[in-house]
Amino acid sequence: MTEHTTFNDAEIAQTASRIDRPIALVGLMGVGKSTVGRKLAAMLDRDFVDADDAIEAAAQRSVAEIFEEFGESYFRDGERRVIARLLEEHDGVIATGGGAFVDPETRALILEHGIAVWIDCDMDTLVERVSRRNTRPLLRTGDPKEILTRLYQEREPFYSQAQIHVMSEDGPHADTARRIVEAIQAWL
Numbered sequence: 001m002t003e004h005t006t007f008n009d010a011e012i013a014q015t016a017s018r019i020d021r022p023i024a025l026v027g028l029m030g031v032g033k034s035t036v037g038r039k040l041a042a043m044l045d046r047d048f049v050d051a052d053d054a055i056e057a058a059a060q061r062s063v064a065e066i067f068e069e070f071g072e073s074y075f076r077d078g079e080r081r082v083i084a085r086l087l088e089e090h091d092g093v094i095a096t097g098g099g100a101f102v103d104p105e106t107r108a109l110i111l112e113h114g115i116a117v118w119i120d121c122d123m124d125t126l127v128e129r130v131s132r133r134n135t136r137p138l139l140r141t142g143d144p145k146e147i148l149t150r151l152y153q154e155r156e157p158f159y160s161q162a163q164i165h166v167m168s169e170d171g172p173h174a175d176t177a178r179r180i181v182e183a184i185q186a187w188l
C-alpha cells in the first residue's frame with residue numbers, strides 16, 4: 001500500500017535549504033540506494049552521484065572486474081578515496097556501495113562530512129530485488145538469500161551508526177525519498 005504523507009513541496013524546499021552537507025545513502029545491495037538517491041536529489045533540487053559509477057569511471061573497469069582482477073581490499077581502498085573526493089565536490093546526494101560504510105575510515109569520513117542515511121529493507125523484498133541483476137560480485141558466490149542474511153547480520157552494527165534510519169517498503173521509491181526528507185527535517 002502506498003504511504004501518504006503530508007509533507008508538501010514548500011516543506012521539502014524549506015528542509016533542502018537547511019541541509020548544508022551531502023547526504024550519503026548507505027545500506028545493503030538492493031535496497032534501492034541509487035534509485036531512491038536520484039529521486040531524493042530531484043526533490044531537493046541537488047545533484048546526484050553514484051559512488052560505484054565514480055569508482056568505475058576512475059578505474060576504467062566495472063566493479064566486478066576490479067574485484068576479479070585486484071580483490072576486495074584494493075576495491076575498498078579505491079572506494080575510500082573516491083568517496084572522500086565526492087564528499088568534497090558534491091553537496092547533493094551520494095549513493096554509496098553496500099560495503100562502503102563498513103570500512104572504518106570511509107564511515108568516519110561520511111559521518112564527519114555528510115549526513116548518513118541507512119536505507120533498510122526486509123529480507124524477502126531485498127532478495128526479490130537483487131535477483132533482477134547479476135552484476136554484484138559478492139552475490140555470485142552462493143545463494144543470494146544466505147549471503148544477504150549474513151551480510152545484514154555483520155553490517156547492521158555499522159549501518160545503525162548512520163544519523164538517519166529509514167525503511168524501504170515494497171512501494172514506490174519516491175515514498176522512501178519523501179520519508180528521508182521528513183526524517184532529516186526531524187533530525188536537523
Ligand code: S3P
Nearest residue numbers: 028029030063097098099136137
Ligand atoms: C558491495 C555493494 C555494491 C558494490 C560492490 C560491493 C557490497 O554496491 O559496491 O559490489 O560490499 O555490499 P551496491 O550496494 O550499489 O550494489
